[in-house]
Amino acid sequence: MKLFLKTVLVLGMLVLAAGCASEQTLIEPPSESTLGDKNYGQSPALNKNVEPQDTAATIQISDTLTFPDALxxxxxxxxxxQSYGWQVRAREAERLQASLLPNPRLEAEMENFGGSGQFEGLDNREITIRLGQKILLGADRLKRKRLAGYNQQLAGWDYETQRLDVLTGVTQAYISALEAQQQWHQQQELVEVAQKLFDSISSQVEVGKVSPIAKTRAEVELSRARIDxxxxxxxxxxxxxxxxxxWGSKQPVFKELxxxxxxxxxxxxxxSLVQYIQRNPDVARWATEMQQRExxxxxxxxxxxxxxxxxGGYKHFEDVGAEAAVVGISIPLPLFDRNQxxxxxxxxxxxxxxSQRQAAVTEVTRALQEAYNRLQAxxxxxxxxQNQVLPGAQSAFEGIQAGYKQGKFDYLEVLDAQRTLFTSRTRYIQALAEYNRAIAEVERLIGTPLSDIPSN
Incomplete structure (x- = not known):
């Protein structure tokens, strides 16, 4: 019996040691960022994934949407x-799992019973209780934990890449919506101008100053403006x-921007932009990627x-009423599978x-060149x-309008000046929107605001 108690005590200490070695900790946001000066662990969207039922951090949209609220x-x-945020959390949990020791194995065995002759019944039975523990050689646990840590960092890079993609997409979408809003307002102004011109010509037709054909032309132009x-x-x-x-809305609640x-x-x-390519997360992540592969x-x-x-364990011999300790070791023989x-x-x-890292640098460089060409154009x-076309078109329109009232120009000249002015304004809004979208694209590719880079 003393041997049995000693064996139980040894087995208990073995299990306790295994438990202490695999002590678990709570999953918390990363304490250090893998993204340089961008700490993805402090991202509201990422932290929201910890308690998805918490709706305290929400943005209420009014009838007028501002750019900061959209972002x-x-x-x-x-x-x-949000799905990338959950991926970061999953990698944190995998790192926790990689730090755990393998579970001990408890075996119980009874033999030499239920047979024939002297082994009939239970008088000659032998009972063995054994507890086994795998010993990790080659620092498997440490290396698994290190690999899981790199996987966690790569998930952080994936999150940062997606975050910049979302911010860039929202910026460009906001610019496009603002462009459409300004075009709509300008078209309203054009309808008002066409309506005034139509009313003026209608009055002149009634007193016989101009031909009814001019009224028909003005009415056609007004109809076209209303269609536009x-x-x-x-x-x-x-x-x-x-x-x-x-932000996953099926129907916008805001009316204007x-x-x-x-x-x-x-x-x-x-x-001066090319030197910032290394800040692009698609490029910067490869330092961690290569560490992960190593x-x-x-x-x-x-x-x-x-x-x-x-x-190690305990064995009881029923026939002689004796007890004995049992120890053993099992070693796989690497004859065929050496994980080669x-x-x-x-x-x-x-x-x-x-090769992939070099390809990423090449692709970002190519995209940056194209985006910069669009920005420059x-x-x-x-x-x-701004400096030539619009001032000239505005001056010509005002001059022809004044001359038309004095009878110096006819309706067609007024109409031509009007079309030139509003077409130039439309072109200006389009070019200005393209300029702003190109800025957003360039800033995404270099991971840096253009305002932080010295100009020519």
């Missing part, structure tokens, strides 16, 4: 971004719906080392990663429209 609403409620006004309103509605889809399209500013030179290779090599299992296939695959993944177009 905050999307970051908090974008469904795709309806089309402009429909485009504005579509732009509002596209913007609200970024606050703000105006930003005016052009001096542009930084292209070579860690994977290290783990595969460690798993090629067989892990022994030691066991997975080791080679991990090496190939490292080589593949080097829209910048020059806005400048020309």
């Amino acid at each position: 905050s609403k999307a970051v908090l409620e974008n469904p795709r971004l 006004l309806e089309n402009a309103l429909n485009r504005f509605k579509a732009a509002r719906s596209n913007l609200s889809s970024f 606050a703000g105006t399209l930003a005016q052009t500013d001096s542009l930084p030179a292209y070579p 860690s994977k290779l290290s783990l595969e090599r460690a798993q090629g080392i067989p892990d022994p299992t030691i066991s 296939g997975d080791i080679k695959a991990a090496k190939y993944q490292i080589n593949r990663g080097r 829209s910048y020059h177009e806005v400048k020309q429209l």
